[in-house]
Amino acid sequence: xxxxAHAAIAGPDAAGARPKVTIVPVRGLPIVALVLVGVVVxxxxxxxxxxxxxxxxxxxxxxxxxxxxxxxxxxxxGRMSIPARIEFSTKFMPKMLLIMPTVVTMTLAAGFQTAxxxxxxxxxxxxxxxxxxxxxxxxxxxxxxxxxxxxxxVAVLFELRKPQPDGRVVEKLMKRFVYTAGITGxxxxxxxxxxxxxxx
Amino acid sequence: xxxxxxxxxxxxxxVDRRLPPVTEIGAASMIAIAVGVIYVAAHLPKHAPLxxxxxxxxxxxxLQVTNAFLLFRLRDFAWDRFFQVARWGLLGYAVIAGxxxxxxVYDKTRGSQLVVMTxxxxxxxxxxxxxxxxxxxxxxxxS
Numbered sequence: 001x002x003x004x005a006h007a008a009i010a011g012p013d014a015a016g017a018r019p020k021v022t023i024v025p026v027r028g029l030p031i032v033a034l035v036l037v038g039v040v041v042x043x044x045x046x047x048x049x050x051x052x053x054x055x056x057x058x059x060x061x062x063x064x065x066x067x068x069x070x071x072x073x074x075x076x077x078g079r080m081s082i083p084a085r086i087e088f089s090t091k092f093m094p095k096m097l098l099i100m101p102t103v104v105t106m107t108l109a110a111g112f113q114t115a116x117x118x119x120x121x122x123x124x125x126x127x128x129x130x131x132x133x134x135x136x137x138x139x140x141x142x143x144x145x146x147x148x149x150x151x152x153x154v155a156v157l158f159e160l161r162k163p164q165p166d167g168r169v170v171e172k173l174m175k176r177f178v179y180t181a182g183i184t185g186x187x188x189x190x191x192x193x194x195x196x197x198x199x200x
Numbered sequence: 201x202x203x204x205x206x207x208x209x210x211x212x213x214x215v216d217r218r219l220p221p222v223t224e225i226g227a228a229s230m231i232a233i234a235v236g237v238i239y240v241a242a243h244l245p246k247h248a249p250l251x252x253x254x255x256x257x258x259x260x261x262x263l264q265v266t267n268a269f270l271l272f273r274l275r276d277f278a279w280d281r282f283f284q285v286a287r288w289g290l291l292g293y294a295v296i297a298g299x300x301x302x303x304x305v306y307d308k309t310r311g312s313q314l315v316v317m318t319x320x321x322x323x324x325x326x327x328x329x330x331x332x333x334x335x336x337x338x339x340x341x342x343s
Contacts, residue, residue: 024288036299043306105296109303112241116307121244132242139234146328147227151335154285158336168215169339 021090021160028098035102039109048117051110058107059195063188065099070185074178082167085174090160093153100145108138120198127198134194141187149180214339220270226331229263232256233320233327240317245307253316260323267330278340282333289329297325 042050073092077085112121120127156173159165236256240248304317 135238151332155335168213
């Protein structure tokens with residue numbers, strides 16, 4: 001399998017057919033900056049609607065993307081041929097590298113301030129326990145995403161930039177990406193339960 | 201961010217290369233940071249007893265020092281690529297850490313509690329770029 005995978009990657013390269021791989025899509029950075037400035041302004045003004053907007057939009061995107069990638073896209077990638085995985089990854093991974101840290105930062109920063117303004121952070125609040133449970137879920141997702149998923153995401157892009165990418169390296173890193181995306185997808189189900197409990 | 205640097209060479213796969221468990225130790229450090237932050241945040245807006253948080257902070261720091269020791273003992277390693285990725289990673293995570301620090305200060309976190317939270321944030325900010333850079337560099341060949 002490894003030999004086949006390596007050959008499959010080396011083949012198109014030899015013909016010069018592989019597209020150039022971007023690590024960070026620079027054109028997206030102004031949008032990221034705009035979003036982060038918006039969150040800072042909402043915090044600085046204690047703007048309840050602004051904070052709720054950032055939290056709900058960011059959280060909706062974060063949960064939706066994690067569930068979709070973990071349970072729909074991930075298994076599809078797992079069944080793709082190596083060249084198809086590479087083509088998909090070269091277009092998909094750079095975008096994820098900008099989108100995910102941005103929506104996560106937006107959701108958490110705005111969510112924490114919303115909880116503070118709503119009094120949910122106070123230990124006497126009846127919803128305090130659910131807030132602390134949500135911290136735990138976010139902690140688990142942060143460890144998985146930052147220690148395993150994101151490094152694999154970046155490493156696979158660097159591998160794909162090589163004149164002759166190693167199929168076994170790509171396969172190993174993509175497998176890590178698919179498994180961790182699945183785990184964060186499961187954690188997002190817990191997030192949905194917690195958030196609906198908090199809102200009810 | 202561009203990926204200029206040493207060109208890849210055809211050769212035996214780097215998948216089977218044995219390296220110290222930097223990722224696992226880094227993940228353990230991140231777990232310690234997460235537990236410490238959650239412990240303090242669970243007591244807000246009141247002051248949490250800081251003994252437990254300081255213990256997790258010390259554990260996280262010790263794990264990162266261990267990682268640094270293990271890393272700098274490596275000889276046949278793509279250090280150029282490691283530092284290239286780490287630099288850009290650090291820039292990105294400095295922005296995120298800066299936002300979180302701003303929220304701490306804005307929420308009137310003060311005194312020893314702010315020191316502990318800021319120290320944990322600094323460890324987080326240093327840890328993530330190391331993990332990303334290590335994962336990238338371990339699959340790069342040295343010239």
